[in-house]
Amino acid sequence: MRQPGRQTRRPERRTPQTAAELAKVHERALAEAAARAATRDTTPDDPSLFQPRPEIGDSWERLRRLGLDPDAGAAAVHLGPAEIEHRRRTSGLDPLLPVLRGTLLEQSGQPPLILAIADADGHILWQEGERGLRRSADRIGFLTGARWIEESVGTNGIAAALRAQRPMQVHSAEHYLRSHHSWTCVAAPVHDPGTGRLIGAINLSGPAHSIRPYLLQLTATAAKLAETELRARRLESLHHLRTLAAPMLARVNGPALVVDAAGWTAAAAGLPPPARLRLPAEGWSTAAVHWLPSLGECVIEPLADGWLVRPVPLRNTAPAPAGDPDGPDGPAGLGAPDGLGGLGGLLAEQTEGARVRLDLRRPGSPALSVHGAAGSWSHALSPRHAELLLLLATERNGLSAAQLADALFGDPARTVTVRAELSRLRRHLGGLLAHRPYRFAESVLVGVAGPEDPYDLLPSSSGPAVRRLRAGLAGGTVRLPGTPPLPGQLPAPRTGRVPLPPA
Incomplete structure (x- = not known):
């Protein structure tokens, strides 16, 4: 019962809820985009009207x-039968079919659905x-062997989940193609727990009018179960490798490690075992001795499904002690899924003339390269760290925690997350990053390599500043630091400062 004198406030409705409303948004967005393109008008749509979700709107604009x-x-x-079988065997997804069927299809009382499993390239296997x-579904090309990517079939659940690398739903007229408006798709990505590499996506599709809200969470749960199954198989493989390595380690003189192909430690002798070694993404070169950030110079030998790693006498560095938070087995070291490989101790004293390159050319695979007196380094970044470094690279004068929170979340009060992530970054990058405000050190030369399509710039990010930066790059009003100017475009300032487009 409503209390006397008290008014109830209905929650603000931010996104259309029905297929009919979504269809109106779809048609209006395409018509207005075409009109703006014809007149070269960059004025944004009326914010008082219904707008698609940021991820959907970005996808529509890109397409x-x-x-x-x-x-x-x-x-x-479409793939041929032989190629489908080859991809099934090499995808790592084949063992997951029983758990996915049982979780997603063999549930009583749910509406008819289609379960589709795609690889990291969007091929339905x-x-x-x-x-x-x-x-x-066959009539719209949704069948085994089809490549379900945005460039071919428009905005869809599989492509959205692979680009954003998180569970996504594309409902009715959120699809770019009108022929797909009677469908709704929910999808979730699957990552290899050993490497963090994206290996595919799980998708449920059905008629738009019968899809239930809980299906997105169900699909996300199924993806987590799949990753748990993969993790169990990896632990079993490590146990097998440990059994094979035990006799060899007993005969080795000096410290040694046995790691699997992803760098996870199976066994160790004579030194504290790191949880994981960060192995070169491009593989080992033909050199007899290789340098590893946490161990120094090492001799690497193949062993079964892994590697025998033997450190040689070190000249300038020593392995970090066990339990050191910045060491290889600490939360900020190589064992951390988004660690930067123990750069801090060396780079903190080598900032003068250092060159930092943020490589964002491959959607979903951001990387950081550092070149300085201590050597050259290249390491994968987490999506959040890539967002932060991109914002700092494009605003060399620096940003406060509140400004970064507003740029990432649209909420300047969310400073706790920002400070925690930057603290972790500064622990690794040392003097390369300054604070009060947060910024790259003045002596550091910073460049950003972006993708050919501006809308492929950190596609998993929905941060307001990142979205504005994509739009500015697409419109030619801004450019990334370190990139050559377009014909007729003024060079970037010598400071490397490239201001973000205004909100």
């Missing part, structure tokens, strides 16, 4: 710029579900 026809799509890409529904 419109690519010239994808919302009525026809692009030429379909398996597709199961109710026969009549699958026949309907």
Whole structure:
């Protein structure tokens, strides 16, 4: 019962809830984008009208710029039977089918659905579900062997989950192609727990009118179960490698490690074992001795499904002690999934003339390269660290924690997360990053390598500043630091400062 004199406030409705409303948003967005392109008008849409979600709006704008026809799509890409079987065997997803079927399809009382499992490139490797529904899906090209990427079939659940690397739903007219408006797709990415590499996506599709809200969470849970199964298999493989390595380690003179192909330690003798060694992404060179950040110079020898690593006498560095928070087995070291490989101790004293390059050319695989007196380094970044470093690279005068929180979350009060992540970054990068405000050191030369399509810049990010930066790059009003100017465009300032587009 409503209390006398008390008014109730209905929550603000930010996104359309029905397929009919979504269809109106879809048609209006395409029409207004075409009109702006014809007049070269960059004025944003009326914010008082319904707007698509940021991820959907960015996808629509990207596909419109690519010239994808919302009525026809692009030429379909289909794998042959032999290629499908090859990808099934090498994807690492094959062992997961029983748990996924049991979790997603064999549940009573749920509406008819199609389960599709795609690899990291968006190829549908398996597709199961109710026969009549699958026949309907075949008519829009949603079948085994099809490559379900935005460039071919527009905005869809599989492509959205692979780009954003988080669970995503594309409902009804959120699809870019009009032929898909009667469908809703929910999808979640699957990562290899051993390497962190994206290996595929799990998707549930069905009629838009019958999809239940809980299916997105169900799909996300199934992806976590799949990763748990992969983790259990990795631990079993490590145990097998440890058994094979035990006799060899007993005969080795001096300290040694045995790690699997992803760098996870199976066994150690004579030194504190790190949880994981960060191995070169490009593989080992032909040199007899290799340098590893946490161990120094090492001799590397192949062993079964892994490597025998033997440190040699070190000249300037020594392995970090066990339990050191900045050491290889500490929360900020190589054992951390988004660690930067123990750069801090060396780089803190080598900032003068150092060159930092943020490589964002490959969507979903940001990397950081550092070149200085201590050597050259290249390491994978977590999405959050990539966002922070991009914002600091484009604003060399620095940003406060509140400004960074506003740029990432649209909420300047969320400073705790920002400070925690920057503290972790500064622990590794040392003097390369300054604070009060947060910024790159003045003596550091910073460059950013971006993708060819501006809308591929950190596609997993929905931060307001990152979205504005994408739009500015697409419109030619800004450019990334360290990139050559376009014809007729003024060079960037010598400071490397490239201001973010205004909110």
